[in-house]
Amino acid sequence: MTRAILALIARDLRLAGRVGGSGALSLVFFLMIVALVPFALGPDLNLLSRIGPAILWLAAVLSTLIGLDRLFQADEEDGSLDLMSAAPVPLEGVVLAKVTAHWLTTGLPLALASPLFGLLVALDGTAMGATALTLLAGTPALSFIGAVGAALTASIRRGGLILAVLVLPLMIPSLIFGVSAAQAATGGTVPFLVPLAVLAALTLIAAVVGTLAAAAALRWPE
Amino acid sequence: MTARFRCAWQSGMEAPRVGDRAGYRVRLSVDNLACRRSGRRIFSGLTFALAPGDALAVTGRNGAGKSSLLAILSGRLRPDAGRIDVAEVGEASLPECLHVVGHRDGLKSALTAGENLLFAQKLLGAARLSPRDALERLGLGHAHDLPVGYLSAGQRRRVALARLLVCHRPLWLLDEPTAALDTASQALLADLMAAHRADGGLVIAATHQALGLDGAAELRIEASVALEPEPMEDWA
Numbered sequence: 001m002t003r004a005i006l007a008l009i010a011r012d013l014r015l016a017g018r019v020g021g022s023g024a025l026s027l028v029f030f031l032m033i034v035a036l037v038p039f040a041l042g043p044d045l046n047l048l049s050r051i052g053p054a055i056l057w058l059a060a061v062l063s064t065l066i067g068l069d070r071l072f073q074a075d076e077e078d079g080s081l082d083l084m085s086a087a088p089v090p091l092e093g094v095v096l097a098k099v100t101a102h103w104l105t106t107g108l109p110l111a112l113a114s115p116l117f118g119l120l121v122a123l124d125g126t127a128m129g130a131t132a133l134t135l136l137a138g139t140p141a142l143s144f145i146g147a148v149g150a151a152l153t154a155s156i157r158r159g160g161l162i163l164a165v166l167v168l169p170l171m172i173p174s175l176i177f178g179v180s181a182a183q184a185a186t187g188g189t190v191p192f193l194v195p196l197a198v199l200a201a202l203t204l205i206a207a208v209v210g211t212l213a214a215a216a217a218l219r220w221p222e
Numbered sequence: 223m224t225a226r227f228r229c230a231w232q233s234g235m236e237a238p239r240v241g242d243r244a245g246y247r248v249r250l251s252v253d254n255l256a257c258r259r260s261g262r263r264i265f266s267g268l269t270f271a272l273a274p275g276d277a278l279a280v281t282g283r284n285g286a287g288k289s290s291l292l293a294i295l296s297g298r299l300r301p302d303a304g305r306i307d308v309a310e311v312g313e314a315s316l317p318e319c320l321h322v323v324g325h326r327d328g329l330k331s332a333l334t335a336g337e338n339l340l341f342a343q344k345l346l347g348a349a350r351l352s353p354r355d356a357l358e359r360l361g362l363g364h365a366h367d368l369p370v371g372y373l374s375a376g377q378r379r380r381v382a383l384a385r386l387l388v389c390h391r392p393l394w395l396l397d398e399p400t401a402a403l404d405t406a407s408q409a410l411l412a413d414l415m416a417a418h419r420a421d422g423g424l425v426i427a428a429t430h431q432a433l434g435l436d437g438a439a440e441l442r443i444e445a446s447v448a449l450e451p452e453p454m455e456d457w458a
Contacts, residue, residue: 007344011333018332079326085297086317086391087345 004089005097012101022067026106027113029066033059034117045122052121053131053182059117060110060135061171064142068167069160071102071150072218081154081218091215099140099147099210107139130185130192134199138178141203144210145170151217174202246392246422247274247310248319255304257290264290265443268304274422277415277435281428282443288428289324291443292395295426296322308393321346321389324397327382331371335362335381338370339388348390356387360410375402383411386418394418396427409434 016022037055038048075081075098084094114135118128149167153159180188181195249272256266264287272278280288293299295306297317308316322328329338339353350356357363360380370378379402386394394415400408412434415425427433 004345004347007341011330011337011341014337015330015332077326078330079322079324079328080330082296082298082322082324082326083328083342083385084345086320086322088314088318088347089345 001089001093004087005093008084008094008097009101009104012098013104016067016101016105022070022105024109026063026066027109030059030063030110030113031117033062034120038120049122049124049127052118052123053127053134054179055121056114056117056131056135057138057175057179057182060107060114060139061142061168061175063110064106064139064146064171065160065164065167066106068102068146068150069153069163071098071147072154072214073150073159076154076218091219092211095147095151095211095214095218099143099214102147103140103143107135107143111135111139124186127182127186131182134178134181134196137196137200137203138174141174141199141206141210142171144203144206144214145174147214148210148217151214154218174199174206177202246424248392248422248424249273249309250393250424251307251309252295253305253307255291255294255306256302257287257294257299258302259290259299263302266303268441268443270439270441272424272426272439274310274424275419277419277425277427277438279427279429279433279435279438279440280443281430281440286443288443289397292322292324292397292426292428295393296320296395319391320393320395321386321391322395322397323379323382323386323399324395325401327378328385329370329378329381332369334365334367334369335373335384336366338381339384342385343388346389346391349388350390351387353384353388356384357381359387359414360384361407376404376407379403380407383414386414392422393424393426396425396429398429399427400429400431400433 034055041047072081075084085091087094111132114132115128118131123131146163146167148170149163152166153163156162177195177199180190181192181199184190184195185192251271253269254266255268257264268291270278280291282288290299294301295316297315306316308319328342333341335357336353339356343349343353351359354363354366357366360383362377362380362384365373365377365381370381373381379399383399399411403411415427415433415435419425425435425438427435
């Protein structure tokens, strides 16, 4: 079973790097959003550094959506899902493997690159580190929540927009606690660890609920 | 679909193997199966039983429910009524005992034929032939390092059929397996199915053409909704 799950993760990572995969795309999209904001707001460094963590988090939420609509749809269309349902792994395991691969190609690179992108919105060192840490803790939740929407829209053509409408509201709690943790690190009334703990808890809840819900949505498509 | 049974080669024990033979003793019985899709009855009262080495050719006009039957057997569709029992195959669930090769070939265009087969082998477990040997067997040894997207429809189908050889699975579900195959490949497929049956495996094939299945039973699905517009709605 572990072998099958590792095989799935390896395959999805390999696919992400090939033609038509969304490997570096979400990272580039993340960069574009973050780079656009200073142009829109003007060169007010104080304002930028105050709203910087919020911008990074918004950009992360939006870039998670890149490639999410194809997460299960591609496998549904070409019959790979039939192959996976014949594997000695429950569908929950398949979902877990695919979401892990999705996070490794979207959430993790975003979190690792966020200190660099923090420069664009004039974050200081502490805020950069804090934002990266909150993204590291929070982006898995975005992938798991997104997987539920991806599973529900797997058999709908051009379901990408429906997917966004479905999952974005569910990502709000992670967004709130992610931004408030990042801002708590640079001042404010709450200690950094409190919102971070809530953020981590949200991720754990999303991992359980998202996996079960996505597998249920995939199991009986009719 | 609740049948649980022991599957010797999937529960940690070594599969009994002579060369690449597994010596299956699988039995499958389907009793009074009914299927409903989008609220419409596709078929009902399907009953058949297969003993080791048996083959079943499922025929019927377009939309009669051949693919639906295979989808039910593979666990991708819930039956409306009836039961499916499998015996002599261990404690794995029915989907874990079968290979499916259907219209959708389950191959990733961006990966090479070898990578696709290696993935299937690791995913399904119970390894048999190496991907390269399986491709050689189907006359596609040269395609091992080619992305599947570069292959023709017939070659893709043969890569999908090579999946039958990379893992031990007692029950083969084939949906129009000869589609896009040339006559030489059809003969090759007939040989593979004969070898699988000689090994005690089962073959269930939905087809419009003669497949070269000697002594196969035929199950003709009569549409229960007569001559109305296509009952199958394809939402995909």
